[in-house]
Amino acid sequence: MRIEHIIENKTEYMDLLLLTDPQRDMIDRYLDTGDMFALYEGKELCTLAVVTVSGNRECEIRNLVTTYGNGGKGYTRAMIYFLSERYREKCDSMYVGTWNYDESLRVYKKCGFVEVHRQANYFVKNYKEPIYLDGKQMTDRVYLKKSLDAEVDIKRVVNFALDAGRILLKNGAEIFRVDETIQRICKRFHVEKVDTFVLSHAIFINAERDGEEVYSKIKHVPLSSANLLIVAEVNDLSRKITAGMMNLEEAIDELNRIEHLPAKKKYQLIISAGVGASAFGHLLGASAMESICAFFIGCVLYIWVLFAGRHRLSKIIINIFGGILITSMAVMMYVFVPVSMQIDGMIIAGIMPLVPGVAFVNAIRDIADSDFLSGTVRMIDALLVFVYIATGVGLALGVYSNWIGGIGVCLTGLL
Amino acid sequence: MLDWIIVNVICPCLGTVAFAIMFNVPKRFYVSCGIIGTLGWLVYCAAVKPTSPSMASFFASLTVVLISRVLTVRMKCPITMFLIPGIFPLIPGASVYYMAYDLVIGETREAGQSGFLAIKVAFGIVLGIVSAVSIPREVFGGDYWRERKTKR
Numbered sequence: 001m002r003i004e005h006i007i008e009n010k011t012e013y014m015d016l017l018l019l020t021d022p023q024r025d026m027i028d029r030y031l032d033t034g035d036m037f038a039l040y041e042g043k044e045l046c047t048l049a050v051v052t053v054s055g056n057r058e059c060e061i062r063n064l065v066t067t068y069g070n071g072g073k074g075y076t077r078a079m080i081y082f083l084s085e086r087y088r089e090k091c092d093s094m095y096v097g098t099w100n101y102d103e104s105l106r107v108y109k110k111c112g113f114v115e116v117h118r119q120a121n122y123f124v125k126n127y128k129e130p131i132y133l134d135g136k137q138m139t140d141r142v143y144l145k146k147s148l149d150a151e152v153d154i155k156r157v158v159n160f161a162l163d164a165g166r167i168l169l170k171n172g173a174e175i176f177r178v179d180e181t182i183q184r185i186c187k188r189f190h191v192e193k194v195d196t197f198v199l200s201h202a203i204f205i206n207a208e209r210d211g212e213e214v215y216s217k218i219k220h221v222p223l224s225s226a227n228l229l230i231v232a233e234v235n236d237l238s239r240k241i242t243a244g245m246m247n248l249e250e251a252i253d254e255l256n257r258i259e260h261l262p263a264k265k266k267y268q269l270i271i272s273a274g275v276g277a278s279a280f281g282h283l284l285g286a287s288a289m290e291s292i293c294a295f296f297i298g299c300v301l302y303i304w305v306l307f308a309g310r311h312r313l314s315k316i317i318i319n320i321f322g323g324i325l326i327t328s329m330a331v332m333m334y335v336f337v338p339v340s341m342q343i344d345g346m347i348i349a350g351i352m353p354l355v356p357g358v359a360f361v362n363a364i365r366d367i368a369d370s371d372f373l374s375g376t377v378r379m380i381d382a383l384l385v386f387v388y389i390a391t392g393v394g395l396a397l398g399v400y401s402n403w404i405g406g407i408g409v410c411l412t413g414l415l
Numbered sequence: 416m417l418d419w420i421i422v423n424v425i426c427p428c429l430g431t432v433a434f435a436i437m438f439n440v441p442k443r444f445y446v447s448c449g450i451i452g453t454l455g456w457l458v459y460c461a462a463v464k465p466t467s468p469s470m471a472s473f474f475a476s477l478t479v480v481l482i483s484r485v486l487t488v489r490m491k492c493p494i495t496m497f498l499i500p501g502i503f504p505l506i507p508g509a510s511v512y513y514m515a516y517d518l519v520i521g522e523t524r525e526a527g528q529s530g531f532l533a534i535k536v537a538f539g540i541v542l543g544i545v546s547a548v549s550i551p552r553e554v555f556g557g558d559y560w561r562e563r564k565t566k567r
Binding site for chain 1: 422427432491493498500502504508509518
């Protein structure tokens with residue numbers, strides 16, 4: 001099934017148009033200015049539609065005809081959905097004037113049209129010959145209206161909301177924010193019945209409309225590092241959407257832009273890791289000299305973290321090796337820098353850039369919001385990071401004190 | 416005195432801003448993050464001597480969350496922006512690390528002690544956040560107080 005926009009030789013389809021609008025001069029009024037669309041199944045022309053757009057963001061389906069033998073196969077509906085998608089950008093509402101024939105009215109109403117008014121005896125007054133359908137004379141013209149804003153595909157809305165939620169969750173937002181954002185977006189685009197279940201690493205969503213369309217989706221969101229800029233931007237986007245300042249197309253584009261925002265420059269991250277390490281190390285009792293050493297430890301450590309992140313190494317490897325790195329650097333500084341320092345202070349300062357602050361704070365916030373499951377998962381995530389670091393540190397310290405330290409003592413003894 | 420200022424004002428401020436950069440907080444929030452981190456730490460320092468570390472973290476996190484909520488309403492942004500860098504100085508990272516380290520090298524009793532301290536401090540933070548979060552949102556908007564004044 002495909003739909004084509006027909007620009008040339010519109011009069012070739014006159015026979016078909018005459019089926020639903022039996023007077024030629026009435027068709028000529030809109031045929032030149034209107035857009036014509038044809039729906040083909042294979043090579044067979046199934047449905048033809050002509051739409052005119054008027055100035056004040058309104059459009060009207062002037063003619064909609066389905067070829068003989070193709071009725072009741074859903075082609076008319078497909079065409080109406082296509083038209084409402086297509087004109088959603090340009091227009092706020094779509095009108096259609098049709099005769100008072102129950103079958104046509106039923107199809108339009110099923111597609112979301114609502115009856116606005118009737119022109120009594122329109123077909124009697126304006127058409128030279130009386131029109132008969134099923135042996136009944138058609139007299140009144142029924143005007144139906146559909147607000148195009150409401151014609152948003154439930155799947156697209158839910159997919160978009162889910163995407164926004166996924167990006168929020170991935171970049172370190174709290175569970176309740178993810179939940180609220182999804183609900184708000186769905187509500188704005190008229191998907192009223194939405195159930196969401198958000199976990200720290202998955203989103204389940206189930207949406208329903210008019211009791212007949214049900215759509216559900218599950219998305220796995222692996223735990224990853226935080227990027228609060230993206231959280232802030234998605235939050236702004238959600239505000240704009242809720243305020244009605246954006247339609248779905250713009251919102252999807254904007255979300256796409258946000259997701260591909262450039263990351264921070266590497267040197268900035270490395271230097272701030274160093275500054276963070278030394279500042280918090282000093283706060284936790286490291287001496288001034290130890291903090292200065294911790295600055296370098298933090299920088300080198302973060303180079304490793306960035307390198308490991310680029311090669312998608314597992315968290316266990318990153319943190320254990322990070323611990324080893326911190327300890328060996330601290331030991332080296334202890335041995336080679338001729339100022340009395342404690343290894344311990346440097347290690348504490350050095351691990352600060354690895355401390356899972358986002359996971360920890362979010363775990364606490366989730367528990368505070370009674371999202372115990374996600375809170376626990378995040379808390380365990382945070383605690384395990386410490387265990388990995390400590391494993392690395394213990395390993396390196398053990399090696400140092402048992403072998404290298406021993407050798408060092410022997411050497412100094414010998415000398 | 417100068418030492419004290421360097422340790423307790425400049426360090427938390429610098430550290431908080433550094434971590435704000437690492438978590439990619441938008442630039443316009445750097446200053447507020449630094450101030451929040453510093454204030455939280457100062458409250459912790461003031462409270463830790465007369466009370467206990469866990470009580471001190473309670474008061475400190477309460478301060479952090481209250482200021483963050485006011486700023487959140489003012490600047491129209493998620494509270495996470497301020498909360499994560501602001502609470503960072505209070506996280507019992509050192510205790511948790513000691514616990515894990517003692518566990519790794521087999522000092523179970525020491526591990527238990529530092530672990531218990533970490534849990535108490537974390538619980539203090541939880542209580543602080545919960546009590547500050549449960550205040551209704553309207554209180555933090557300017558309108559609430561203006562309306563009250565006009566009513567009187």
